[in-house]
Amino acid sequence: MQMKAAVPVSVASLKAACSQCNLQELCLPFGMSENEIDRLDELVGARRKIKRQQHLYRAGDLFEAIYAIRAGSFKTDVLLEDGREQVTGFQMTGEILGLDGISTEFHTCNAIALEDSEVCVIPYGKLEELSREVEGLQHQFHKVMSREIVRDHGVMMLLGSMRAEERLAAFLLNMSQRFTARGFSAAEFHLRMTREEIGSYLGLKLETVSRAFSRFQEDGLVAVQQKHIRILDIVGLKKLLHHQPAGG
Amino acid sequence: MQMKAAVPVSVASLKAACSQCNLQELCLPFGMSENEIDRLDELVGARRKIKRQQHLYRAGDLFEAIYAIRAGSFKTDVLLEDGREQVTGFQMTGEILGLDGISTEFHTCNAIALEDSEVCVIPYGKLEELSREVEGLQHQFHKVMSREIVRDHGVMMLLGSMRAEERLAAFLLNMSQRFTARGFSAAEFHLRMTREEIGSYLGLKLETVSRAFSRFQEDGLVAVQQKHIRILDIVGLKKLLHHQPAGG
DNA sequence: GGGCTACGTTGATCCACGTCAACCACAAAA
DNA sequence: TTTTGTGGTTGACGTGGATCAACGTAGCCC
Numbered sequence: 001m002q003m004k005a006a007v008p009v010s011v012a013s014l015k016a017a018c019s020q021c022n023l024q025e026l027c028l029p030f031g032m033s034e035n036e037i038d039r040l041d042e043l044v045g046a047r048r049k050i051k052r053q054q055h056l057y058r059a060g061d062l063f064e065a066i067y068a069i070r071a072g073s074f075k076t077d078v079l080l081e082d083g084r085e086q087v088t089g090f091q092m093t094g095e096i097l098g099l100d101g102i103s104t105e106f107h108t109c110n111a112i113a114l115e116d117s118e119v120c121v122i123p124y125g126k127l128e129e130l131s132r133e134v135e136g137l138q139h140q141f142h143k144v145m146s147r148e149i150v151r152d153h154g155v156m157m158l159l160g161s162m163r164a165e166e167r168l169a170a171f172l173l174n175m176s177q178r179f180t181a182r183g184f185s186a187a188e189f190h191l192r193m194t195r196e197e198i199g200s201y202l203g204l205k206l207e208t209v210s211r212a213f214s215r216f217q218e219d220g221l222v223a224v225q226q227k228h229i230r231i232l233d234i235v236g237l238k239k240l241l242h243h244q245p246a247g248g
Numbered sequence: 249m250q251m252k253a254a255v256p257v258s259v260a261s262l263k264a265a266c267s268q269c270n271l272q273e274l275c276l277p278f279g280m281s282e283n284e285i286d287r288l289d290e291l292v293g294a295r296r297k298i299k300r301q302q303h304l305y306r307a308g309d310l311f312e313a314i315y316a317i318r319a320g321s322f323k324t325d326v327l328l329e330d331g332r333e334q335v336t337g338f339q340m341t342g343e344i345l346g347l348d349g350i351s352t353e354f355h356t357c358n359a360i361a362l363e364d365s366e367v368c369v370i371p372y373g374k375l376e377e378l379s380r381e382v383e384g385l386q387h388q389f390h391k392v393m394s395r396e397i398v399r400d401h402g403v404m405m406l407l408g409s410m411r412a413e414e415r416l417a418a419f420l421l422n423m424s425q426r427f428t429a430r431g432f433s434a435a436e437f438h439l440r441m442t443r444e445e446i447g448s449y450l451g452l453k454l455e456t457v458s459r460a461f462s463r464f465q466e467d468g469l470v471a472v473q474q475k476h477i478r479i480l481d482i483v484g485l486k487k488l489l490h491h492q493p494a495g496g
Numbered sequence: 497g498g499g500c501t502a503c504g505t506t507g508a509t510c511c512a513c514g515t516c517a518a519c520c521a522c523a524a525a526a
Numbered sequence: 527t528t529t530t531g532t533g534g535t536t537g538a539c540g541t542g543g544a545t546c547a548a549c550g551t552a553g554c555c556c
Contacts, residue, residue: 102394
């Protein structure tokens with residue numbers, strides 16, 4: 001690398017700038033005015049890169065900031081003393097991590113990168129401060145938290161009331177919808193998580209997940225090749241959701 | 249009713265007053281200064297009585313306010329098209345209902361009184377407004393939402409990774425802890441919900457819940473008489489949680 | 497009091513999913 | 527090219543909890 005005077009652009013590349021970000025529509029700035037987003041730029045700190053399998057934060061860590069996923073993807077999980085793991089969610093670009101920490105000032109779950117990823121660091125103290133001034137930010141932040149609560153209720157429904165194949169169908173449809181929202185194909189995508197992680201999320205063992213994938217393939221609903229998924233019959237998948245097979 | 253000039257006291261009895269409420273420590277005012285709580289009084293609207301089995305709100309209702317439980321208790325649930333119900337939570341005095349509605353401006357679950365109950369109505373628009381001015385309110389409100397997220401993660405753990413008896417033990421310990429926080433006995437309490445509702449919450453059938461209760465009774469952990477519960481061996485119950493019996 | 501209704505308990509049987517085990521696919525290292 | 531490791535698939539079998547069914551209990555209204 002040559003020695004030369006620092007160029008503003010290189011500094012800008014280290015700092016996040018919501019106003020320039022193409023994830024606005026999916027992220028905290030959604031619904032905010034241009035002016036408001038400019039104010040948001042003040043508060044978003046540096047970006048941070050997280051390598052695959054590394055922790056963004058751990059249960060027990062002091063809570064200082066929330067994180068917006070700029071690139072890559074994560075899982076969050078909770079561990080029981082005896083080693084059992086419950087994956088509580090998979091997060092994609094534009095989604096916010098760390099909200100669990102507000103309640104006690106300590107994080108209560110782990111956030112782990114599923115691939116090499118990058119997050120924007122949003123210092124929480126500053127966020128509260130600014131959202132007292134910027135109405136749009138306040139409102140949007142509340143919506144983000146509320147959406148998390150609603151999402152969690154959906155997972156409870158899934159874990160509490162659905163059978164294995166319904167759960168996997170719901171999972172695939174959810175992934176498809178989120179890929180679509182990010183401009184990717186609704187029908188063909190690459191899962192970043194293992195069968196075991198999907199199983200943990202869905203309250204199933206990895207073998208059950210694998211068998212359900214095979215069943216869907218036999219039935220012509222999807223084409224599965226390891227982590228690569230092609231949805232062939234989205235209507236068929238949706239039909240799986242709404243009536244339990246054993247004539248209820 | 250006789251015609252006479254309105255007396256301030258009778259008006260006050262219709263309106264909530266956080267500053268006078270003995271549930272402060274459990275509710276939105278927790279951690280706020282006396283001054284801040286006085287400001288909170290401005291915004292909390294009338295109380296509303298809800299009879300047993302009646303809805304406070306339904307999935308699909310327009311979201312306008314959140315509610316603090318002043319007396320009684322509630323369940324929240326989500327219904328699937330085919331009629332399956334998932335209870336997403338049981339709420340007691342001081343707890344906040346309705347946070348799910350912020351995300352879409354519509355409620356996404358039902359809130360139903362388990363007994364004759366009363367709530368304080370907190371108009372959401374006003375809450376956002378005031379929490380831009382009152383730092384303590386803003387912070388506390390965020391904590392309440394975050395706590396809900398953390399609680400939901402706990403339920404996911406329960407539904408995704410625990411066996412029937414672990415789930416019921418976790419449920420009983422949680423109830424006991426919440427009764428304690430409200431000044432009731434930790435060891436002896438009255439459940440307001442049916443076996444079916446407990447089962448729905450825990451992802452089990454009512455028969456399984458009933459059998460687990462019977463098993464706990466045989467093992468001398470609790471004395472069960474319908475909805476009346478007496479915990480005899482809290483340590484024993486806790487031990488159930490942390491190692492799955494079938495030598496994992 | 498007697499009958500009704502909602503809720504709870506208990507037993508017998510069934511089955512969806514877990515468990516255990518073998519094998520396969522692919523990627524990175526040697 | 528083989529080796530090694532991680533993740534995925536598939537089969538055989540076991541079991542925890544669901545299902546089906548009968549009966550018990552408590553509150554409520556007439």
